[in-house]
Amino acid sequence: xxxxxxxxxxxxxxxxxxxxxxxxxxxxxxxxxxxxxxxxxxxxxxxxxxxxxxxxxxxxxxxxxxxxxxxxxxxxxxxxxxxxxxxxxxxxxxxxxxxxxxxxxxxxxxxxxxxxxxxxxxxxxxxxxxxxxxxxxxxxxxxxxxxxxxxxxxxxxxxxxxxxxxxxxxxxxxxxxxxxxxxxxxxxxxxxxxxxxxxxxxxxxxxxxxxxxxxxxxxxxxxxxxxxxxxxxxxxxxxxxxxxxxxxxxxxxxxxxxxx
Amino acid sequence: xxxxxxxxxxxxxxxxxxxxxxxxxxxxxxxxxxxxxxxxxxxxxxxxxxxxxxxxxxxxxxxxxxxxxxxxxxxxxxxxxxxxxxxxxxxxxxxxxxxxxxxxxxxxxxxxxxxxxxxxxxxxxxxxxxxxxxxxxxxxxxxxxxxxxxxxxxxxxxxxxxxxxxxxxxxxxxxxxxxxxxxxxxxxxxxxxxxxxxxxxxxxxxxxxxxxxxxxxxxxxxxxxxxxxxxxxxxxx
Numbered sequence: 001x002x003x004x005x006x007x008x009x010x011x012x013x014x015x016x017x018x019x020x021x022x023x024x025x026x027x028x029x030x031x032x033x034x035x036x037x038x039x040x041x042x043x044x045x046x047x048x049x050x051x052x053x054x055x056x057x058x059x060x061x062x063x064x065x066x067x068x069x070x071x072x073x074x075x076x077x078x079x080x081x082x083x084x085x086x087x088x089x090x091x092x093x094x095x096x097x098x099x100x101x102x103x104x105x106x107x108x109x110x111x112x113x114x115x116x117x118x119x120x121x122x123x124x125x126x127x128x129x130x131x132x133x134x135x136x137x138x139x140x141x142x143x144x145x146x147x148x149x150x151x152x153x154x155x156x157x158x159x160x161x162x163x164x165x166x167x168x169x170x171x172x173x174x175x176x177x178x179x180x181x182x183x184x185x186x187x188x189x190x191x192x193x194x195x196x197x198x199x200x201x202x203x204x205x206x207x208x209x210x211x212x213x214x215x216x217x218x219x220x221x222x223x224x225x226x227x228x229x230x231x232x233x234x235x236x237x238x239x240x241x242x243x244x245x246x247x248x249x250x251x252x253x254x255x256x257x258x259x260x
Numbered sequence: 261x262x263x264x265x266x267x268x269x270x271x272x273x274x275x276x277x278x279x280x281x282x283x284x285x286x287x288x289x290x291x292x293x294x295x296x297x298x299x300x301x302x303x304x305x306x307x308x309x310x311x312x313x314x315x316x317x318x319x320x321x322x323x324x325x326x327x328x329x330x331x332x333x334x335x336x337x338x339x340x341x342x343x344x345x346x347x348x349x350x351x352x353x354x355x356x357x358x359x360x361x362x363x364x365x366x367x368x369x370x371x372x373x374x375x376x377x378x379x380x381x382x383x384x385x386x387x388x389x390x391x392x393x394x395x396x397x398x399x400x401x402x403x404x405x406x407x408x409x410x411x412x413x414x415x416x417x418x419x420x421x422x423x424x425x426x427x428x429x430x431x432x433x434x435x436x437x438x439x440x441x442x443x444x445x446x447x448x449x450x451x452x453x454x455x456x457x458x459x460x461x462x463x464x465x466x467x468x469x470x471x472x473x474x475x476x477x478x479x480x481x482x483x484x485x486x487x488x489x490x491x492x493x494x495x496x497x
Contacts, residue, residue, distance in 0.1 A: 091429070091475035092468050093436035095447055100468065103460040197330035204440060211333055225344070228337040232329040239328040 038217040038227070045213035046234055048127075052199045052209065056131050057192065060138030067143035068150060082143065089140035094133070095201050101133040102126070102205050130202035138195050145187035150176075152183050182253045189246045193239055200235075210234055275453040275463070282449035283470050285363075286435040289445060292367035294431045297374025298424075304379030305386055306408075319379065326376035332437050338369045339441045362443040369438070374431055381423035385416040417489040425482040432474055446470060 071082040089097060106124045113122060153176060161171030203212035210231050218227035308319045326334065343365055347357040393415055397407035439448035450467040454460045 087475075088468075088472060091472045093433040093447065093471060095436045095439065096450075096464060096468055096471065099447075099451070100461075100464045103454070103464065107461055193328070197328075200330035200332040203332070211330070211336075215336065225337070225341040228333060228341065231333050232325075232337060235330055235333060236325070236328045 038213070038221070041208075041213045041217065042210065042230065042234070045208055045210040046238075048207060049196075049199050049209045050238065052127065052130055052134070052202065052207070053192075053196050056134045056138060056195060056199075059131065060135040060195070061142060061188075063135060063139030064142030064146055067139060068146035071143060071147050072150060086140040086143060089137055090144075094137050094198050095204065097137055098130065098133040098201050098205060101136070102129040105129060105132070126202060126205050126207040129205060130199070130207055134195060134198055134202075137198065138191060141191050141194070142188060145184050145191065146180065149180050149184035149187070153179050178253075178256075182257075185246075185250055185253050189243070189250070192242065192246070196239060196242065197235065275449075275457070278449050278453060279446065279463075279466060279470065282444060282446035283474075285443070286432070286445040286447075287474070288363065289366045289370060289435040289438065289443075290428075290432045292363075293370025293374055293434075294428055296367060296371025297378050297427070297431070300371060300375025301378025301382050304375060305382035308379065308383050309386060323376045323379050326373055327380075331373055331434055332440065334373055335369050335437050335441060338372060339365055339438075342368065362438075362441075366435075366438045366441075366443050366445075370431060370434055373434065374427060377427055377430070378424065381427065382416070382420055385420035385423070386412060388419040389415045414489075418486075418493055421482070421486050421489055425478070425486075428478060428482070429475060432471070432478070436471075 067082050067085065070078045071086075073079065092100075102124065106122060109124070110122045113120070157175055157179070158171060161175045166174065199209060200211045203209050203215065206212070214227040214231040218224040221227070304319050304323070307315050311319070343360045346360060350357055389412060393411055394407060397411040402410065435445050436447035438445055439451065442448070444452075446467055450463045454463040457463070
């Protein structure tokens with residue numbers, strides 16, 4: 001079964017498959033697939049970039065949702081903590097956050113293991129470090145978007161939930177969340193596009209994403225302009241496809257609104 | 261793990277002075293890039309609103325491209341390809357190639373990126389100015405430039421400041437990306453200091469604190485500017 005799926009995926013590979021961009025137009029050039037060119041390496045980088053962004057999104061959204069909830073809680077300390085969290089991670093350069101997570105997590109795990117009596121070297125997966133750093137940044141931005149969306153929902157909606165005898169979880173799930181998604185979607189769409197671009201930072205810690213692969217290709221072949229141009233085009237295509245897809249999501253979220 | 265703060269001392273055995281030098285370079289980059297971006301943004305916004313169809317399309321392509329491509333890719337592209345292009349151009353008109361300083365190239369790169377974003381911010385702000393005010397300036401017989409200076413720019417400022425202050429924060433953070441092309445600003449010197457002393461956490465946290473200080477200080481300044489720009493506006497509840 002898995003063989004069938006992998007065969008299907010390789011047949012539908014948009015870059016290096018039988019009907020891929022690079023295989024159709026790139027043969028004989030620098031971006032040919034296989035041993036001759038850099039096409040398959042770049043295609044692998046595209047896969048890493050997309051999977052990193054897709055893996056970060058749910059984690060960051062969930063964290064951001066929790067932080068938005070904490071930011072409007074009655075507890076004063078909790079509000080202060082969320083304020084500090086969002087100020088720090090919106091104020092630090094993403095690159096620095098990534099370094100802190102990549103090196104810091106490694107040192108933290110190593111010292112924890114050392115105190116447990118294990119003295120080996122621990123190497124943190126660059127993908128995992130990138131995911132954690134991007135999720136932290138994404139959550140601090142998305143919590144602000146979600147918080148303002150929460151504030152846009154009238155109190156009467158919660159009171160209606162109480163009046164219907166729904167408990168708080170069901171009020172949240174049935175009444176508040178559908179409206180929240182609709183209000184927050186434009187802001188979250190922006191954040192998704194930013195996240196997609198921020199994935200390029202992981203190339204600095206050695207993860208083989210689009211930029212890393214094209215950077216290596218540029219250095220080896222001395223064709224910097226050509227390869228970075230290819231990288232820009234790839235990011236542009238991914239952004240266009242995802243804004244096309246998000247248009248559908250937006251229409252779906254607005255299905256209950258009156259047509260204007 | 262104890263933090264050894266002696267390595268952050270200002271004089272040479274410590275790396276504090278180096279970090280502060282890096283911070284200064286970062287700030288130079290951010291200020292230069294931001295100002296260049298503002299100039300491009302004002303021009304771009306007016307071009308988009310009042311320019312001809314070709315200029316409008318060109319500006320649309322510029323803002324779309326720059327905003328859809330990661331800053332890191334743009335920086336690599338503009339930093340390497342841009343300096344190369346300048347030298348090719350100089351060669352073409354028969355001048356010797358020049359060695360472009362990292363600072364100038366960095367300011368250029370950040371300015372081009374910031375210009376695309378501030379074009380959009382300023383365009384929205386200009387559109388928020390009631391058209392009657394601009395028509396009134398024209399009715400008084402002001403030349404377009406005078407109307408721009410006396411009416412449009414001051415009137416749009418309150419609408420533009422939230423967006424522009426966001427852009428300033430982004431500019432200060434984008435300077436860290438120039439570490440990748442080897443410009444020795446705060447992120448790069450931090451990396452070097454961390455690498456040579458092996459105390460990664462101390463230096464990254466110190467750099468983080470410096471960036472945070474810049475942000476907090478800018479917040480204070482921006483709130484002053486905002487209050488000044490809003491002085492004629494009715495108070496919102």
